Amino acid sequence: MVRIGLLTSGGDCQALNATMRGIVKTLDHRSGEPVEIFGFEDGYQGLIYKRFRKMTPADFSGILTRGGTILGTSRTPFKRLDIPEADGVDKVAAMKGTYRELGLDCLFMLGGNGSTKTANRLAQEGLNVIALPKTIDNDTWGTDITFGFTSAVEIATKCIDDIHTTASSHGRVFVIEIMGHKVGWIPLYSAVAGGADVCLIPEIPYEMDNVIAAIDRRMQSGARFTIIVVAEGAISREEAALPKKEYKKLVAARTSPSIAYDIAREIEARCGRETRVAVPGHTQRGGQPDAQDRVFATQCGVEAALGCLEGEYGFMVAQCDGEMRRVPLAEVAGKLKRVDPASDLVREARALGISFGDEA
Numbered sequence: 389m390v391r392i393g394l395l396t397s398g399g400d401c402q403a404l405n406a407t408m409r410g411i412v413k414t415l416d417h418r419s420g421e422p423v424e425i426f427g428f429e430d431g432y433q434g435l436i437y438k439r440f441r442k443m444t445p446a447d448f449s450g451i452l453t454r455g456g457t458i459l460g461t462s463r464t465p466f467k468r469l470d471i472p473e474a475d476g477v478d479k480v481a482a483m484k485g486t487y488r489e490l491g492l493d494c495l496f497m498l499g500g501n502g503s504t505k506t507a508n509r510l511a512q513e514g515l516n517v518i519a520l521p522k523t524i525d526n527d528t529w530g531t532d533i534t535f536g537f538t539s540a541v542e543i544a545t546k547c548i549d550d551i552h553t554t555a556s557s558h559g560r561v562f563v564i565e566i567m568g569h570k571v572g573w574i575p576l577y578s579a580v581a582g583g584a585d586v587c588l589i590p591e592i593p594y595e596m597d598n599v600i601a602a603i604d605r606r607m608q609s610g611a612r613f614t615i616i617v618v619a620e621g622a623i624s625r626e627e628a629a630l631p632k633k634e635y636k637k638l639v640a641a642r643t644s645p646s647i648a649y650d651i652a653r654e655i656e657a658r659c660g661r662e663t664r665v666a667v668p669g670h671t672q673r674g675g676q677p678d679a680q681d682r683v684f685a686t687q688c689g690v691e692a693a694l695g696c697l698e699g700e701y702g703f704m705v706a707q708c709d710g711e712m713r714r715v716p717l718a719e720v721a722g723k724l725k726r727v728d729p730a731s732d733l734v735r736e737a738r739a740l741g742i743s744f745g746d747e748a
């Protein structure tokens with residue numbers, strides 16, 4: 389008998405179910421023993437409060453193409469992991485307790501950065517944990533790609549494509565806000581894929597003067613419209629120079645729904661061009677996984693299950709230079725993978741004429 393726990397943690401994404409299917413199918417085919425599955429509900433909450441479903445391999449059939457997560461998810465309260473819950477529950481002790489009580493051989497955790505930190509803590513506490521790199525943001529350290537990323541890029545790109553036609557008809561400037569509070573992977577990829585003119589990401593602080601100049605240059609070249617992709621967490625040079633606390637205060641004091649509206653208002657005021665905003669928001673995390681995500685998610689699930697069957701734990705499944713790897717949790721936990729402003733893709737985007745708002 390192989391007894392495993394499964395949980396999905398943090399913001400959801402399109403290929404969570406495909407990943408779990410990969411784990412369970414592999415265990416079912418390769419272990420030679422019955423597989424007992426405990427599906428924890430709503431991420432670590434299920435492990436803490438013993439909210440789980442006893443599941444069978446049949447429950448993971450037919451979910452390859454289904455977005456979201458059949459287990460439900462919640463954000464990880466890692467920063468507060470050592471502080472008991474309001475009801476006095478010690479989270480680490482409770483999670484260990486559930487794991488031991490159910491006699492699990494391994495816990496598979498599908499999650500992003502914060503969740504991986506928690507997984508590492510549980511591994512340090514002696515639990516057999518395997519993490520799988522989930523997030524549309526692609527910001528997990530130690531892997532070139534995360535599952536969810538390509539599906540989100542596809543949706544963001546479709547949004548930019550659709551905006552092109554209406555922007556062109558009306559001769560407008562459009563500011564399209566793409567997900568990414570701390571990193572700009574989705575905005576960068578979708579800006580290149582969707583043929584945007586300006587791309588503002590957290591890793592490259594911008595100056596509004598440069599954005600206005602880029603719009604003017606484009607209009608002077610005869611174009612009727614301009615497409616600006618802005619990451620949720622894009623930051624101006626002025627804001628980037630502020631102490632962190634002051635910047636946080638500034639963001640908290642914003643009265644507009646989001647950064648895209650502030651930027652649009654300033655563009656309209658400064659260059660008098662009709663400017664509109666589009667925010668695809670959580671559609672970027674919704675719907676079915678694309679083909680690439682289905683393949684990568686399945687690979688992650690298979691590799692994680694094979695690791696478990698070989699008795700190897702305490703790692704995160706990763707893909708580096710096209711090869712599947714098992715990277716020690718301690719090496720990756722809590723580290724953020726940001727866009728390198730000197731990377732090939734940024735350099736090539738600049739060569740195409742995409743402005744990052746940082747030009748002299």
Ligand code: F6P
Pocket residue numbers: 399500523524525567568569620673
């Ligand atoms: O972590 C993924 C992500 O989609 C970010 O890109 C986005 O900023 C955030 O989650 C939104 O979080 P929530 O769903 O909690 O509003």
